[in-house]
Amino acid sequence: MAKVTIDRVWKRYGKVEAVKNLTLECMDKEFLCLLGPSGCGKSSTLRMVAGLEAISEGTISIGDRVVNEVEPKDRDVAMVFESYALYPHKTVFENMAYPLRLRSHKYSSAQIKERVKHAAETLEIDNLLDRMPRQLSGGQRQRVAIGRAIVREPQVFLMDEPISHLDAKLRTHMRGELKHLQKVLNATMIYVTHDQLEAISMADRIAIMNLGVLQQFAIPDEIFNRPVNQFVAGFVGDPPMNFINCRLDVDSDRWNLVHEAFKISIPPDLKGKIESNGSRFTGSLGVILGVRPESFTVSGTKTSEESFPAEVYVTEPQGEDRIVDVTVHGNKVKLKTSIDFEPRMGDRIWLEVTKKKMHLFDPETSKAFF
């Protein structure tokens, strides 16, 4: 296994810039997720690592070797495609054996058989080896595609949304399976997905991208709890973070977030964080308050000076939780509450923001103040 270094890489398709000045490093044996919406450049990045796309500018290294001009076959990477890309005219066994057969100087027939059998057993597809791809279900095809990647122990595994087309139940199952496999194989893995839940639950580190630009590169906990900008904050989390336009009134030592519906004082520790980040405020300025749906305290009555009213718009029970959509002075806000909380449409409820979990963003730059 080896680390992958992407250094100031650009990808241009004519005038379109798909990846802009991307720099990140996937450590040896690390599970790195490239996360972002469609067209953010994550797949282009993966394809550049695989060698399937030329690099417009910058360098990509696998281990200590710069691979910009190296053919895909010589990069020692394995890739699992979104469409699985199984060879339709070969059996499952032959599909899995193919990368080894191409290195026949390295593996004897007996070794090939042994390795395919071992990989098939790991993936529980050893009973399917004689079948053709067309005879397999989506989940089985996906396992064969992974099997074809793991038979030859490459330096890096590249996965391009490999489970995005499975049904929800199988996807949940495969998330665990893939993470387990990565740890068992001690593999360096770069995994592309648009599903934030997949990234949060599987990755050691997440690189979140938008419009070709790296937004944040950090461990899942940091991405979730300390998003660097409004895009990251809104992209990660389900339901997504609520954003409310407010004013920040700075009056000597007292900082207050002011909105038509509420007034929230900023606690000293948060103030310290903002100031330590280099921001200096005076007077009154516009800010965006970000609060995750689960970071509200909800009650039927006013519980404190800082609690504010909201009107229930709709409720969505989700087994153990309930998503409650409310309007706060014209702003739509989503709350995540216990299933036992059962308000009716039109009810007036009272909300209080959990201060240590709130976020403040600059409306001009979208960057977080802390």
Next chain:
Amino acid sequence: MAKTELISRAEKRKKKIWGTVTFIAIIVFLIWTLTPLFIMVVSSFKDLREAFQIPQLGDWKGVVQFFQFSPTGRHYKELFSGGTDFTPYIVNSVVASLSASIIAVILGSLAAYGLARGRIPGEQHISFWIISCRMAPVVAVMVPLYSIFSAIGLLEASRWRNLLCLILAYTTFSLPFAVWFLRSFFEDIPTELEEAARVDGCSDFKAFWDIILPLAKPGIVAAFILCLILSWNDFIFASIFGQQAAKTLPVATAELHSTVDIQWGKILASGTILCVPMLTLGLLIKKYLVQGLTMGAVRQ
């Protein structure tokens, strides 16, 4: 409810009528196309006297007479003995059409694959230009081709030179067709398959050879057979470029009909030899044309 039932009944009736009309049209078409062939094949095994016992219009008993004959292989024997020997003509036809078709399919596959993957600037224009070559009538290229072949000495009376002329002429016309035909087959093969092969350890050519070609096999076989039929059935190129030294089967058959004599027996036998292989191939192509390409490899 009743109205819906009425509509569905009317629709069923309409479908039935259309079905019957289609069936009758197919039968008429089959009779129209197959009867001459059938008469030719059956008559080639008849004595000439029996072959020309043509029933009068409305004489249904005469139809029965058509099938009452003592089979003979005389005409076939005559094609290969006595004054005439058709063996070289058959060999010429086979060599010229097979060679041209093989060349057209090999070059056509490579060109079609390149065009299908669309990494060539102006690829659409190139594709159109290629197929427009096929649109030109044969006579339009006859004079320039004649002039070129003459200039490079291919029209001298030599069997192999004249055969080369035919191979080049057939390839000129088969290649654009093969490129155009195969391009759509290659376009239907998902690019991920060759990308997967390249990551698995293939060079570009190895990925084409190992993964893409086997998947395009139905298309390649179909293109090969269609090119073969085009070349095999050609008369005009063969009559001009083949000359006497590399006479092909259609030209030799035509020469059996002269101003002094029409050798019907030999014409029927030779016509049968000309048609049967291509008919068989025509039946084969059907299987390949309908065969699926991706066979469930890629998520649909």
